[in-house]
Amino acid sequence: MPKLQDVKKVVLAYSGGLDTSIIAKWLQTELGAEVVTFTADLGQGESDLEPARRKAQDMGIKEIFIRDVREEFVKDFVFPMFRANAQYEGVYLLGTSIARPLISKHLVEIARETGADAVAHGATGKGNDQVRFELSAYALNPDIKVIAPWRDWTFKSRTDLLNFARDHQIQIAKDKLGEAPFSVxxxxxxxxxxxxxxxxxxxxxxxxxxxxxxxxxxxxxxxxxxxxxxxxxxxxxxxxxxxxxxxxxxxxxxxxxxxxxxxxxxxxxxxxxxxxxxxxxxxxxxxxxxxxxxxxxxxxDRGAAHLKDELMPRYAELIYNGFWFSPEREMLQALIDKSQExxxxxxxxxxxxxxxxxxxxxSPKSLYSDALVTFEDDRGAYDQKDAEGFIRLNGLRLRTLAARKRKS
CATH class of the missing domain: 3.90.1260.10 (Argininosuccinate synthetase, chain A, domain 2)
Known part of the structure; x- marks a missing residue:
């Protein structure tokens, strides 16, 4: 963990919501750090972007970055993942997981551009996102400092956060005055x-x-x-x-x-x-x-398809756990991309x-053959008599095992 008192300038992954607004003010008041905000337009909705800019300006933040990364997100992150048919635990299509390395990439880039010595995020200490943000940041810059306020500050409850927001004139939406029904x-x-x-x-x-x-x-x-x-x-x-x-x-x-x-x-x-x-x-x-x-x-081909299916759970787990920029994910990606040619x-x-x-x-590249699968005259494309030897060879070990069982 970085020594917080040594941090002078921080790039914050900023949504414009209450939590990241409190984090921005906390970084300013408790650490005395200059705050730079980065808001990624990932397709969450344009209505969230300009309010984020205004809130950052209201807190006196001078360097505000809002980047439209939708094309980069889909082309360089979503589509490569879908080439693998990736599903975590067989069903989850990794929508949150795949966005975090992209956000971290831009945090690190902006830190370099602005001369910041740290990046910060609003993920809690109980979730997966803290791991994804930080592993990605370290993979891209081994010397970067990462601040995770939810692990560092002394607030004990939601009430403490709301009191801090009121004390520092941070706007609190009416539906945030109590416990939020769920997070999105x-x-x-x-x-x-x-x-x-x-x-x-x-x-x-x-x-x-x-x-x-x-x-x-x-x-x-x-x-x-x-x-x-x-x-x-x-x-x-x-x-x-x-x-x-x-x-x-x-x-x-x-x-x-x-x-x-x-x-x-x-x-x-x-x-x-x-x-x-x-x-x-x-x-x-x-x-x-x-x-x-x-x-x-x-x-x-069958062999390629089955190998992909065997590797998919490992590939999906790497993304879920935050290892998008790891060598093993990149190795698997090379194999997957080869299969897609x-x-x-x-x-x-x-x-x-x-x-x-x-x-x-x-497909013009189809491996499906009418001549091989037809129930009509296959014109010599497949000799069904060949199947007998194929079955006998594959059955040899099973017959050997069965003979031993019968003896015993």
Missing amino acids: DANLLHSSSEGKVLEDPWVEAPEYVHQRSVSPMDAPDQVTEIVISFRKGDPVAIDGKEMSPATLLSALNDLGRDNGIGRLDLVENRFVGMKSRGVYETPGGTILLAAHRAIESITL EVEGDVRLKLYKGNVIVTGRR
Whole structure:
């Protein structure tokens, strides 16, 4: 941990919310540090950006960075992850996890640009984000100092925080005067909600928790059909219209939202050791995962496809635990990207009341052969008699084992 009294200038990952506003003022008053704020536009909503700027200005902050990183986020972080079909513990599409290394990357860059000697974040000491922010920062600058106020300050309760905010004229939204019903993190890939009304895993999440989708029960009684086109494993077009990465994911989000797609209620194992319950919504990502697996099904060799599936849990765990910039993640990424060189073509899907249904796939690089799978005359493409020797060879060890069992 850095010696806090030695820190002169800090770049703070700033959302504009109450917690990070309190952190900014705490850094100024308790550490006497000059504060630089960085707010990433990750697609969480434009309404959050200008208020963040105004709040930072009201606290006397001179260097305020607001960067639109949506295209970088999807192109360099989300799409590489989806080439791997990454899902943590089999279901979670890692929407929060994949955003943290990008934020840390910009924190470190801004620290270098402004001459700051530290970066700071608002993650608590109980969660995964503190690990993700800090491991990423150290991987990019081994000498950077990282300040985590939730681990360092002396506030004991929410009341202490609110009193500090009042004492320093920090605006407190009316719904923040008491205990917040749940916390929300959002970006272009997903929204996540956790805490308070969601802490009991037996109690169904209230409908108002959901940020990004209509209820599947309330979705239209009408099928939406789309075609997603892929090139080198990445989606490049919807219904023949090519789009930039962020624009394409945003379009998939709209389609998923309107059809009640992408909801997940999960109890997960945090890296720090505890279990937590979260409600996630990943409408566009859920569609994309189904489509990507479908195009892989006709373009990937069996051995390559199965190896990818074996490696995926490890790859997903690395991202979840904050090791995006680790050599092992980069090694796995190289293997995954190699597998995607011929993953090209179109996938047709139907979207209906929370379901993503694959109805067709085609590719100029397809390994699917009508001549091999047909029940009609295969014209010598496959001699079924060859299967007898194949089975006998593969059955040899099983027959040997069975003979030993019979003797005993």
